Amino acid sequence: MAVLNYLRTALIHHKHTLMMEVLKGHGLRYASLLHQEAYIGGKWVSAASGKLFPVTNPANSKVIASVPDMEVTDTEAAINSAYEAFQTWQTTTARGEVAQSPASSKELFFLRQPIGVASMITPWNFPNAMITRKAGAALAAGCTCVIKPAEDTPLSALAAVDLAEKAGFPPGVINVVTTSRANTPAVGKLMCTSPKVAGISFTGSTAIGRVLYEQCASGIKRIGLELGGNAPFIVFSSADVKSAVEGLMVAKFRNSGQACISANRILVQEEIYDKFSEALEEAVRKRLTVGDGFNKEVNIGPLININQLKRVERIVNESVAAGAGVVLGGKCHDMGDLFFQPTILCNVTEDMACFQEEIFGPVIALKKFKCEEEAVNIANASKFGLACYFYSQDVSQVWRVARRLESGMIGINEGLISTAEGAFGGVKQSGIGREGSRHGIDDYTYLKYICLGGIN
Numbered sequence: 001m002a003v004l005n006y007l008r009t010a011l012i013h014h015k016h017t018l019m020m021e022v023l024k025g026h027g028l029r030y031a032s033l034l035h036q037e038a039y040i041g042g043k044w045v046s047a048a049s050g051k052l053f054p055v056t057n058p059a060n061s062k063v064i065a066s067v068p069d070m071e072v073t074d075t076e077a078a079i080n081s082a083y084e085a086f087q088t089w090q091t092t093t094a095r096g097e098v099a100q101s102p103a104s105s106k107e108l109f110f111l112r113q114p115i116g117v118a119s120m121i122t123p124w125n126f127p128n129a130m131i132t133r134k135a136g137a138a139l140a141a142g143c144t145c146v147i148k149p150a151e152d153t154p155l156s157a158l159a160a161v162d163l164a165e166k167a168g169f170p171p172g173v174i175n176v177v178t179t180s181r182a183n184t185p186a187v188g189k190l191m192c193t194s195p196k197v198a199g200i201s202f203t204g205s206t207a208i209g210r211v212l213y214e215q216c217a218s219g220i221k222r223i224g225l226e227l228g229g230n231a232p233f234i235v236f237s238s239a240d241v242k243s244a245v246e247g248l249m250v251a252k253f254r255n256s257g258q259a260c261i262s263a264n265r266i267l268v269q270e271e272i273y274d275k276f277s278e279a280l281e282e283a284v285r286k287r288l289t290v291g292d293g294f295n296k297e298v299n300i301g302p303l304i305n306i307n308q309l310k311r312v313e314r315i316v317n318e319s320v321a322a323g324a325g326v327v328l329g330g331k332c333h334d335m336g337d338l339f340f341q342p343t344i345l346c347n348v349t350e351d352m353a354c355f356q357e358e359i360f361g362p363v364i365a366l367k368k369f370k371c372e373e374e375a376v377n378i379a380n381a382s383k384f385g386l387a388c389y390f391y392s393q394d395v396s397q398v399w400r401v402a403r404r405l406e407s408g409m410i411g412i413n414e415g416l417i418s419t420a421e422g423a424f425g426g427v428k429q430s431g432i433g434r435e436g437s438r439h440g441i442d443d444y445t446y447l448k449y450i451c452l453g454g455i456n
């Protein structure tokens with residue numbers, strides 16, 4: 001109940017802030033939420049070292065802010081704050097559950113209790129959603145948290161914690177430690193190994209997830225991992241081609257292709273391949289406008305940083321060298337240093353880089369297939385299992401394929417599957433645990449079993 005009240009106050013305050021800022025006529029709609037200090041123990045603070053690191057706009061590489069470059073000592077302070085705040089915050093929410101007893105002399109109860117301080121490490125690609133999905137569940141369970149946002153996007157985390165502070169969350173319940181890439185490994189290690197931390201929730205690459213998993217092993221810490229994907233997008237011959245093209249445009253180009261559930265391996269049944277690829281090419285040519293996201297008509301922005309741009313360029317070049325055809329694009333865009341052309345590759349084979357790796361950019365890789373068995377086998381031939389999409393109007397095929405795909409999430413005749421109500425997460429090397437839905441809270445609670453005997 002207390003959490004609901006806090007959230008309600010946050011919404012009211014948020015509306016008020018919005019109105020004030022619009023009235024002030026700022027170019028930035030929420031200018032008062034732009035912070036250049038970290039947030040620990042209810043205070044806006046600098047790094048103990050006084051060091052800062054810059055935050056840039058990827059559309060033009062200009063520095064827009066500088067935030068504290070925090071180290072292990074700052075992170076320790078954040079963990080101590082969260083630990084102290086947990087002693088009271090844990091009592092704000094509770095749910096009990098009573099089970100059927102096998103004997104009339106006993107009653108059986110399961111208490112759900114918060115695990116304690118939760119560390120959260122998040123990526124840059126959805127900087128608000130990645131934090132709120134974790135923090136919302138943790139706070140509702142009665143946990144306190146220490147959040148380390150990505151180096152590329154610390155400002156969103158600081159804006160979110162500003163709203164939380166205005167809504168009345170007590171000092172220490174939510175802490176944000178900003179840090180540059182150079183300090184991240186040491187800070188991340190402490191967030192996994194501190195005896196005051198009960199668990200960690202991470203969203204990011206499988207490679208880093210593996211490191212954190214290992215670091216949590218010695219303390220047997222609770223861990224939730226939302227990792228990389230390599231989503232197949234299958235268009236069967238019975239599909240409604242128009243809606244399959246629509247679905248792919250969303251599943252591929254949202255956030256310029258930089259989403260963990262982006263469609264990556266596009267499989268189209270041979271009978272409808274030509275029709276589908278022609279409609280797709282037309283949609284990509286006509287409907288995508290590349291530029292700075294501050295312009296309203298733009299729907300494809302830059303990639304986040306130079307490493308990401310080089311990675312996309314390498315994947316395309318290697319695939320083309322291995323025999324893929326370029327239907328559209330294929331090169332860096334002249335819009336700026338971090339832009340890549342919306343691209344369609346054809347004649348792709350399974351061994352090519354664009355099928356083996358998560359592209360994380362605005363590149364479509366098309367492959368023709370003959371039958372359902374072949375498509376399902378190709379889709380499952382991956383160490384990842386985050387999201388899958390398929391289009392079919394054949395009801396039996398819908399169930400057959402949905403049952404067989406090795407994936408935590410499946411979009412059937414739908415390209416946009418993310419929603420707070422959905423249980424988000426992967427299988428295989430795409431992660432452990434779920435976020436969102438009523439299941440998202442499980443990672444932040446222990447189940448305590450109580451047996452009350454001696455009832456006459």
Ligand code: NAP
Pocket residue numbers: 121122123124125126148149150151152179180181184185186187188189203204205206208209211225226227228229259260261358386425426430431
């Ligand atoms: P990343 O390199 O793994 O970074 C993610 C976060 O981990 C950042 O905050 C990063 O900090 C931090 N980090 C890096 N090295 C670390 C270390 N040694 N110890 C502790 N923390 C460390 O991932 P990314 O490239 O930013 O994000 C893209 C990946 O995330 C893709 O693979 C994508 O599929 C995945 N992703 C998955 C989901 C999901 O829900 N399954 C959602 C979104 C993204 P710095 O920024 O300071 O390096």
